[in-house]
Amino acid sequence: MKKSFAIGVIMLTCLLSTNRIDAETKDISAQITLANELYHEKNYQEAANIFTKLIDQGVKNGYLYYNLGNTYIRLGNISSSIVYYLRAKQLIPRNANLEANLRYAISQTQDQLFPPKKRLITDILFWIESINLIEHCIILFFTNIIFWLICIGSLYYRKPTWHSMKKVALTVLLIVFLSTLIKNHLLLNQKIGVVTDKIVAIKSDRNNKNITLFKLHEGAIILINEEDKEWLNVSVESEKTGWVAKNSIGY
Amino acid sequence: MKHKPWLVILTIIAFIFPPITSFSSNIQFSASVDKSHITTEDSIELSLKISGIRNPPKPELPALQDFTVRSIGTHSSTQIINSDMQVSTVYKYLLIPKNKGNYTIGPMSIILSGTIYKSDPISVVVNNSNTKKTNANREVYTETIISKNNPYINEQIVYTFKLFRKTEARNLNLSMPHDETFFQKEDLGKAKRYSKVIEGIAYDVDEISIALFPKKAGKSTIPPSMMELDLMYRSQLNRQRDPFARFFNDPFFSGNTKKIHKILSTKPIELTIRPLPKEGKPKGFKNLVGQYYITATVGKDHLDAGDTTTLTITVSGIGNVMDTSFTNLNIGNQFKVYPDQPIFTKTIHGNQIGGEKVFKFALVPFSTGQQAIPSVTLNYFDPDKKSYKKVSTNPINIEIKPATSNEHLNLIQPKGSPTQQSISSVSVLARDILPIHTQTQDFEIFMSVQNSHIIFIIGIIAPIVIYLLAAGYIRYNHHMNDDISFSRRQIAHSNAMKKLNLLSKLNPETKDFVRQLSQIIREYIGDKLNLQGSAFTSKEVEEKLNNNTFAQEKISAVKNLLEKCESMQYSPVTTHKDLNLIDETAELLINLEKQL
Numbered sequence: 001m002k003k004s005f006a007i008g009v010i011m012l013t014c015l016l017s018t019n020r021i022d023a024e025t026k027d028i029s030a031q032i033t034l035a036n037e038l039y040h041e042k043n044y045q046e047a048a049n050i051f052t053k054l055i056d057q058g059v060k061n062g063y064l065y066y067n068l069g070n071t072y073i074r075l076g077n078i079s080s081s082i083v084y085y086l087r088a089k090q091l092i093p094r095n096a097n098l099e100a101n102l103r104y105a106i107s108q109t110q111d112q113l114f115p116p117k118k119r120l121i122t123d124i125l126f127w128i129e130s131i132n133l134i135e136h137c138i139i140l141f142f143t144n145i146i147f148w149l150i151c152i153g154s155l156y157y158r159k160p161t162w163h164s165m166k167k168v169a170l171t172v173l174l175i176v177f178l179s180t181l182i183k184n185h186l187l188l189n190q191k192i193g194v195v196t197d198k199i200v201a202i203k204s205d206r207n208n209k210n211i212t213l214f215k216l217h218e219g220a221i222i223l224i225n226e227e228d229k230e231w232l233n234v235s236v237e238s239e240k241t242g243w244v245a246k247n248s249i250g251y
Numbered sequence: 252m253k254h255k256p257w258l259v260i261l262t263i264i265a266f267i268f269p270p271i272t273s274f275s276s277n278i279q280f281s282a283s284v285d286k287s288h289i290t291t292e293d294s295i296e297l298s299l300k301i302s303g304i305r306n307p308p309k310p311e312l313p314a315l316q317d318f319t320v321r322s323i324g325t326h327s328s329t330q331i332i333n334s335d336m337q338v339s340t341v342y343k344y345l346l347i348p349k350n351k352g353n354y355t356i357g358p359m360s361i362i363l364s365g366t367i368y369k370s371d372p373i374s375v376v377v378n379n380s381n382t383k384k385t386n387a388n389r390e391v392y393t394e395t396i397i398s399k400n401n402p403y404i405n406e407q408i409v410y411t412f413k414l415f416r417k418t419e420a421r422n423l424n425l426s427m428p429h430d431e432t433f434f435q436k437e438d439l440g441k442a443k444r445y446s447k448v449i450e451g452i453a454y455d456v457d458e459i460s461i462a463l464f465p466k467k468a469g470k471s472t473i474p475p476s477m478m479e480l481d482l483m484y485r486s487q488l489n490r491q492r493d494p495f496a497r498f499f500n501d502p503f504f505s506g507n508t509k510k511i512h513k514i515l516s517t518k519p520i521e522l523t524i525r526p527l528p529k530e531g532k533p534k535g536f537k538n539l540v541g542q543y544y545i546t547a548t549v550g551k552d553h554l555d556a557g558d559t560t561t562l563t564i565t566v567s568g569i570g571n572v573m574d575t576s577f578t579n580l581n582i583g584n585q586f587k588v589y590p591d592q593p594i595f596t597k598t599i600h601g602n603q604i605g606g607e608k609v610f611k612f613a614l615v616p617f618s619t620g621q622q623a624i625p626s627v628t629l630n631y632f633d634p635d636k637k638s639y640k641k642v643s644t645n646p647i648n649i650e651i652k653p654a655t656s657n658e659h660l661n662l663i664q665p666k667g668s669p670t671q672q673s674i675s676s677v678s679v680l681a682r683d684i685l686p687i688h689t690q691t692q693d694f695e696i697f698m699s700v701q702n703s704h705i706i707f708i709i710g711i712i713a714p715i716v717i718y719l720l721a722a723g724y725i726r727y728n729h730h731m732n733d734d735i736s737f738s739r740r741q742i743a744h745s746n747a748m749k750k751l752n753l754l755s756k757l758n759p760e761t762k763d764f765v766r767q768l769s770q771i772i773r774e775y776i777g778d779k780l781n782l783q784g785s786a787f788t789s790k791e792v793e794e795k796l797n798n799n800t801f802a803q804e805k806i807s808a809v810k811n812l813l814e815k816c817e818s819m820q821y822s823p824v825t826t827h828k829d830l831n832l833i834d835e836t837a838e839l840l841i842n843l844e845k846q847l
Contacts, residue, residue, distance in 0.1 A: 025695055032694045039687055063688040070687045097685040104684050141710040148714035152721045 028059055036067065044074040062091030062132075066098050073105060078219045079196045081105050083250040086115065086192055086221070091132050109219030113236060115192060116223045122186075125179050133187055136180040140173075147173045191224040193234065193251035200249075202242035206231040213242040224251060278303040280310070282359050282370035284346075290380040294512040295346040296323070299359055299370065302339040305329075310342060310361040317354055317377075319347040347479075347514050348377040391416040393478055395517040398602075403525050405540040405571050406634045407462050409439065409602050412476050412517065414457040415449070419483040421510075426477045427461060433471040433524070435464040435571075437597075437604050462604040464571055468526040475516045484509040527632055531639045537578075539631035541570015541605070547627055547644035549614075555652050556619050559589075562612040564627055564644065569605035573597070575629070577610055585622050589613035616651045623648050736781035743778035744844045747771050748837070755833045762820055768836060769816035772809065775840060789813035808839055 035050035051068040065088035072081035085102040092098060106112055122128050131139070147169040154162035201212040206228060216222065216236070225241070226233035232249055235241040279302040284295045295318075301307040305327075312320065326341045346356070357372040391414070398409040412427060414420075429436055442459040465471070485508050527540070543566060550561035562582075566575045573595050582588065591611040598606050616622055624647040633640045731738045750771045757764050773792070776782070780795055789810050796806045812835065 029691050029694060033691060036687060036689050061694055063690075063693045067687040070684055073684050097688070101684045104682060107682075137707050141707060144711055145714045148718040151718050152725070155722055155725050 028054060032064065032067075039067070039071055039074075042074075044071050047071050048075060060091070062088045062095070062098075066092065066095070066101070069098075069105070070101065073101070073108075078105055078108050079194050079250060082109075082194045082219055082221065083196075086194065089115075090187065091134075093130050093132055105219070106221070110217035111195075111220040113216075113221045115221055116190075121182060125182060128179055128183055128186075131179075131183070133180070133183050136176070136183050140176045140180045143169070143173045143176045191251055193222050193224045193232070193249040195220040195222065195248060196250040197248040200244055202234065202240075202244050204242060206243050208245075210243070214240055216244075222249065224249070278363060278366075278368065280359075280361050280368035280370055282357055282373060284356070284373050284375060287374060288376045288378070289348065290378050291348055291351055292380040292513055292515055294348070294514060295356075295375060296512075297344040297346055297356065297373075299342045299344075299361075300339060301342075301361060301363075301368075302337065304340075304363060305338045307340050307361065307363065310359050312344070312359060313357055315346065315356065317349050317352065318356075319349065321345045321347070345512060347512075351377045351379045353377075389415075390418060391420070391480075391482060391513060391515065393476070393515045393517050395473075395476055395520065397473070397520050397522070400521070401523045401525055402465055403527055403540055403632065403634050404465050404468055405527075405538050405574070405632075407464060407541060407570055407603055408522075409460050410463055410473060410520075411458060411460040411602075412478075414478055414480075414515070415447070415454040416457075416482070417452065417454060419485075420480045421483055422479070422481045423457070424479040425459065427459075428474045428476070429461075429463060430471060430474070433466055434473075435466060437462040437464070439602060439604060440599050460602055465522070465524040468524045471522045471524060473520040473522065475519050477517075478515045480513055480515070482511045482513055484511065528637070533630040533639055533641065536630050536632075536639070537574065537576060539571060539575060539629070540634055541568055541572070541631060542633060542635075543568035543570065543572070543575075543629060543631045543640075543642055545627065545629045545642045545644055547624070547647060549624065549647050549649065552648065553650045553652070554616070556616060559613045559615050560649065562614050562624060562647075564610040564612075565607060566610070566629060567605070567607040568631075569600055569603050570631070572606040572608050575608045577627070580612070580627065582614075582624050582627070585617055586624070587615040587617060589615070616649070619651045619653045621648060622651055739778040739781060743775050744840060746778070747775040747840050750774075751833060751837055751840075759832060765816050765819040765832075768832060769813060769820065772813060772816075772836060772839075775843070776809070779843070789817060805839075805842060809843070812836065812839060 031050055031054055035047045035054075038044075038047040038050070048068060048071040051064060051071060054064060055068070065084045069081040069084035069088060072078070072084065082102065082105050085098060085105060088095070088098050089102065106114055147166075150162065150165050150169045154166045195216045195218055198218050200216050201208075202214050202216060203210040204213055214236075220236070222234040222236050222244075224232050224234055227246070230246050231243050232246050233241065234244050234249070279300075281300050281302075283298050283300070285298075286293075286295060289295060299310045301310070321344065323343045323345050326343065328339050330337045348354075354375050354377065355372050356375060357370055359370045361368050394413045394415065396411045396413070398411075399406070402408045410427070410429075412425065414423075439460045439462050442457055444455065444457050447454050447456050463473075527538070545564065545566050547562065547564045549563070551558070552560070554560050564577065566572060576593075577590075580588070580590075589612065591613065593608055593610045595608045596606055597604065614624075626643040626646050628641055628643045630639060630641050632638070731741065750767075754764065754767055754771065757767075776792055776795065780799060782795065792813060793806055793810045796809065815832075
């Protein structure tokens with residue numbers, strides 16, 4: 001009796017939870033559809049407001065960022081469009097339209113700086129840039145299941161074929177695991193920012209009285225090396241490094 | 252002190268062969284040739300011998316403008332005769348005559364330690380090769396054939412060189428020069444080798460062909476082709492009785508082989524290149540000469556507005572297919588055309604060059620509805636029919652559906668007819684971003700992302716837990732199968748309880764009931780202690796349990812129960828009716844199970 005009651009409670013909770021998620025999904029989808037219609041009606045500011053509101057609510061979706069990037073381009077805000085295109089690229093890295101629009105947005109900037117070049121590790125694990133973290137996790141998820149199923153099979157059948165399969169599966173699992181770790185590390189540590197002011201002076205240290213090393217214009221893509229209160233240590237083309245006020249950079 | 256043997260050997264070698272040039276008082280320098288009368292097909296081997304000096308410098312050769320000079324190696328020798336060491340070095344050159352005539356070679360000279368040594372001059376006579384003699388019965392001769400002496404401009408002509416030989420030839424080197432201002436050359440594959448009988452004599456024939464495409468009209472000459480080769484003459488020794496004769500007659504053991512260097516030239520060939528006829532020349536003719544075919548296909552014939560489809564035009568045939576181009580591709584103004592780089596694949600048809608050139612164009616329709624790609628025409632000149640011909644593709648219909656998105660795109664517009672060669676003629680009016688994403692289902696991905704970390708952790712940990720459970724179960728099963736005592740121990744209690752359940756349904760007053768009950772207890776103990784059989788007395792059970800350090804209290808309980816069963820079983824009259832015997836046994840087994 002107690003058991004059936006517990007199962008009933010769990011099922012009811014799941015049902016209510018699913019209904020809640022469904023309702024949220026429908027609401028968000030409706031808002032996105034509305035924003036898209038506003039965009040097509042050239043009411044770009046309203047569309048941007050809806051997209052931004054959804055993002056502020058915690059909706060994290062590559063296509064949403066992409067659409068907001070497009071909307072900002074239409075509004076003439078190139079730096080914000082690049083910020084959102086770069087965010088979208090982390091979630092939908094293989095989207096050709098996104099790549100084309102990002103190139104277009106960069107071409108509209110004065111400095112025309114492209115995202116930092118690949119590192120050696122990303123050259124070796126060549127797929128890492130083309131697969132987002134969620135896809136990495138999904139691949140790891142299934143590779144892990146396959147590996148442990150093969151382990152069970154190997155234990156049950158006790159045949160050399162199963163042992164070989166276990167070794168191959170373990171190798172694949174380790175590669176996927178390593179790739180996922182690196183992807184996560186890159187996302188957490190390799191922060192890319194965009195200059196949002198018309199022109200910013202990159203200083204030699206964290207004070208406006210310091211020497212200006214070089215200047216960047218709106219939309220320039222920079223690599224953020226370090227954060228220190230209101231200042232950011234940024235670099236451009238690996239050799240040019242300096243400090244810039246945090247409020248001048250979007251990321 | 253021990254002498255190391257390798258050190259001694261090195262010292263001796265260093266003494267005999269010092270690494271510096273050493274001079275002898277008896278230095279001699281001489282020059283010789285292997286033959287002094289040759290034809291223009293032959294060559295002379297010039298040997299310059301320097302004796303009495305080790306490692307001499309290279310001698311100087313005089314200017315030999317009438318010969319092509321080629322170094323063919325150096326030979327050094329050392330002889331020790333009656334403690335007198337003689338060293339000599341021979342430099343060998345191959346002199347290939349350019350023309351007939353009487354020539355004097357030398358004198359050659361060498362400077363050694365400030366002294367000039369000179370050789371005697373050598374006279375050689377070079378005669379014309381006996382070209383008047385028919386080719387028949389000659390050891391080796393060449394022949395060139397041209398497929399047509401009066402071709403049109405851009406008409407393919409095949410120039411074939413043939414080498415006929417009766418003997419083995421090695422180191423073949425063919426030079427087939429052509430006037431690059433007059434002809435464009437294309438290779439026609441590798442050389443062919445076959446046998447042919449001419450006037451009853453078998454020849455080995457090496458044949459190679461090239462395709463020439465005349466570039467301009469007028470008279471032209473294909474210069475002589477030149478073939479250099481070494482003819483190998485093998486002297487047959489009388490080794491009939493020698494079992495190794497066949498083995499040593501192998502070309503690998505070339506000790507009995509005579510090598511003669513030959514240079515064979517062909518005659519120049521006069522050609523008259525005809526211009527293409529002006530009569531009937533179509534407008535926009537691209538100088539294509541040969542036989543041509545053309546086909547056109549599209550990737551998709553139903554597409555949405557804004558989508559692209561690929562128009563593939565394939566031109567194939569024989570002739571200068573590689574020169575095909577579509578500089579004025581006219582398919583109307585209903586499409587925006589993006590040409591791709593054409594791909595040419597060369598093929599050989601018989602002894603003629605041809606191929607296939609594939610042109611790809613990405614088409615973006617400007618408007619919706621039924622659109623037609625008109626036929627594409629290619630004009631060429633057929634030299635066999637001496638007239639201009641035309642081939643065309645079939646028109647292709649395309650259905651363009653209206654776009655689902657109504658975003659306006661400022662795409663580039665073609666200025667006039669687009670072409671693949673003059674992309675620069677397309678002026679970009681404006682550049683714009685690609686449209687927003689409208690597929691609603693793609694925006695729903697975020698929901699799965701919200702609880703992804705929980706699912707992910709479960710996904711990582713759950714298989715490990717399942718594996719551990721499965722591993723325990725599989726190991727238990729394997730243990731049960733492999734270890735009988737373990738298996739008996741594991742199932743002893745459940746078996747005994749099942750049997751007790753069955754027994755409880757029988758009449759407890761019968762002797763058989765008591766016997767079976769006693770048997771269940773004995774079997775249980777036998778399984779638990781891995782004992783063979785179950786025919787042991789209560790006394791024996793006590794001993795076995797004692798050996799396994801059982802609690803005395805439990806041993807007594809088992810013993811008492813078994814004795815009770817035995818007394819009930821073997822007494823002549825059933826005097827005692829104990830209906831709780833089953834429960835008592837079950838309780839005892841549970842207690843024993845806890846300890847076992």
